[in-house]
Amino acid sequence: MTDTSNTFVAKSTIKAADLDHRRKINFNIAKYNAVVPKGKEQFAAVDLARERAKNAKWRAIETLDQRLEEFERNFTSRGGKVIWAETAEQAIEEILAICDEKNCKTLVKSKSMVTEEIHLNKALEKHGIESIETDLGEYIQQLDGEAPYHIVTPAMHKNKEDVARLFAKKLGTDPNLTPEQLTLVARNILREKYTQAEIGVTGANFIISDIGGIAVTENEGNARLSCAFPATHIVIVGIEKMIPSILLDNGRTNILQNPKQRESLYCIRCGACLNACPVYKNIGGHAYGTTYSGPIGSVITPNLKGMEDFKHLSYASSLCGNCTEVCAVKINLHELLLDNRHESVEEGLVSFSEKTAWKLWKVASLKRGLMNMGGGNLKNKLVNGLFTGWKKNRSELEFSQKTFNQLWKERHNL
Structure with a gap:
């Protein structure tokens, strides 16, 4: 077993036996599940909407090279600048160059998994630039020195008492504040940061090639403020977010060239597969040791970061198919997990003892x-x-x- 797989097993064992941890994340997932039926009522035909979403992503991914060039032309014609980054290191280098040019001391960020992927906050901190997360869940995690726990709900593993204690420790507030009062504390702090920041950083839900547009959806208002208040707006987005800035590859073309795994690039980061996964419900997000956790993380991480070090994630699944059933763009996640397993065996990434055991x-x-x-x-x-x-x-x-x-x-x- 590799060091990463040993760490995964050790963390998973601890979390699976932590009943308080499981109670918290299952409570929060249950709240999500309770409102899903109401959300589906917005669609006359949910399955048809999922099929259309999948087809839109399929068309974009199959013609990605043309779409990316079209986006660059149209975005540039509107006064923007497109920077291509093949690796996380290149993306960081370009961002730091912009920060230096703009004499940036403070930077505000809206929620973005791709900035977690390239470890942007650590890089900025190293260079003396204050980087503030403005999404409430991300802000809580930043205060606690932790990575996001979930791709949509960063602080899913914390309850209101945990957050109140954290604010009291880090911000000197009353440890008995209600959730509404805690939110107001964060709001007052973040409002001031928006006015101080020289640069705002966001991700993007989609990049739209034919108009050279950036689409950002949110439910807190922080992304709009991160775009509007600072004089400079940097968008960091993976190349797969295209539908019919700094564009990040960071292993995505490895997935693109694999006809079977290409489907995983359809993902819109909605988090539904995590909430449906029995493994995630038991071990939570941090045990995975990767930016993207849950079923989608287990599919793409071995392809983004190397099969040898991360093949174990493809086995962190019962193959029950819950993830595929709830996927908004109908990705066959459990089949892709199985395909990863096949690929790891074909690459010879199986120990002698495991081979012997299966032969016997x-x-x-x-x-x-x-x-x-x-x-x-x-x-x-x-x-x-x-x-x-x-x-x-x-x-x-x-x-x-x-x-x-x-x-x-x-x-x-x-």
């Missing part, structure tokens, strides 16, 4: 005599002796005293 399992499964050999007690001792780690937080594996084959023969006198 195959031999035993193909020979009924071996399957029927020994009673349940013997099998229990053998298997539980081999898989000692299983019993740390779970009951022991238990075999029936007789196999199904033996029971069938007895029932039918065979």
